[in-house]
Amino acid sequence: KEKVEITKEQQALMKVIADAYNRHQIPQDVAKKLLQDQYSAEENFLLLTEMATSQVQVLVEFTKNIPGFLSLNHEDQIALLKGSAVEAMFLRSAQVFSKKMPNGHNEVLEDRIRRSGISEEFMTPMFNFYKSIGVLHMVQEEQALLTAITILTPDRPYVKDQQAVERLQEPMLDLLRKLCVLQHPQKPQYFACLLGRLTELRTLNYYHAEMLTSWRMNDHKFTPLLCEIWDVE
Numbered sequence: 001k002e003k004v005e006i007t008k009e010q011q012a013l014m015k016v017i018a019d020a021y022n023r024h025q026i027p028q029d030v031a032k033k034l035l036q037d038q039y040s041a042e043e044n045f046l047l048l049t050e051m052a053t054s055q056v057q058v059l060v061e062f063t064k065n066i067p068g069f070l071s072l073n074h075e076d077q078i079a080l081l082k083g084s085a086v087e088a089m090f091l092r093s094a095q096v097f098s099k100k101m102p103n104g105h106n107e108v109l110e111d112r113i114r115r116s117g118i119s120e121e122f123m124t125p126m127f128n129f130y131k132s133i134g135v136l137h138m139v140q141e142e143q144a145l146l147t148a149i150t151i152l153t154p155d156r157p158y159v160k161d162q163q164a165v166e167r168l169q170e171p172m173l174d175l176l177r178k179l180c181v182l183q184h185p186q187k188p189q190y191f192a193c194l195l196g197r198l199t200e201l202r203t204l205n206y207y208h209a210e211m212l213t214s215w216r217m218n219d220h221k222f223t224p225l226l227c228e229i230w231d232v233e
C-alpha cells in the first residue's frame, strides 16, 4: 500500500488553482433565470449565449492564473484557449447542472435547456455526460484541476511547443492522482475514471460543431466573443 502524500509545493499549487477556480465562479444567476420563468426558445437561447460569453471570460481569467501559463509562447496560449474553450464550457456546465438543487429543479432546468432551440440529437450525449460527471461527486479541487488539465492539453491544433505544455500539465496530473487516492480511498480507479471523462468530453467538441451549423441555419445570433472562440461567422 503506497503511502501517498502531497508535498509542500503541491499544496501551494493546489491552493493557487483552487482559489483561481473559486474566484471565477460562473454567475449562477443565469441558471436561476432559466429556472424562474417560462421563456420562449429564443429567450432561452439568448440566456445561454449570455452564460457562454461570461463563461469564456471566466475561463480566460482562470487560465491566466495557472502557474507558468503566461510564460508559454503567446500563440500557444491562444491555441490552448481556443482548443479547450468548448470542453471547458461543457465541463463547467456539467458541474453547474449536477449541483444539488431543490428537488425538481434539475428536471425543470433540463427541460428549459431542451427547449432552447437545440436539436434533440445533441441533447442525449450532452446530458449523458452531465450525469456521468454528476455521479462522481467531485470536490472543488478536483473540478479545478480537471479544468486546468483540460486547458493544458498538449496536442491541441496549432500548438508549437507541446513539450512546454506537457511540463505544465504533468504536475497537475500527478497532483490530481494523489488527491483522488486521498479523497476516494475506497475507489482505487477514481483517477482513471476522471481521465476517462476527459475522453468523453472530447467527443462533445464534435457535437458542439454540429450544433453550431444547425443554429446557423436558424440564423441564431452569437456575441462577438463567442464568434471568436467558437469559430462561427
Ligand SMILES: CCOC(=O)[C@H]1CN(C(=O)c2ccc(F)c(F)c2)CC(C)(C)c2c1[nH]c1ccccc21
Residues within 6 Å of the ligand: 026, 030, 031, 034, 045, 048, 049, 050, 051, 052, 053, 055, 089, 090, 092, 093, 094, 096, 097, 109, 113, 118
Ligand atoms: C457554463 C457555461 O455553459 C454554457 O454557456 C452552456 C450551458 N449548457 C447547458 O447545458 C447548461 C448547463 C447548466 C445550466 F444551469 C444551464 F443553464 C445550461 C450547454 C449548452 C446548452 C450547449 C449551451 C451553453 N451555452 C450556450 C449558448 C448557446 C447555445 C447553447 C449553449
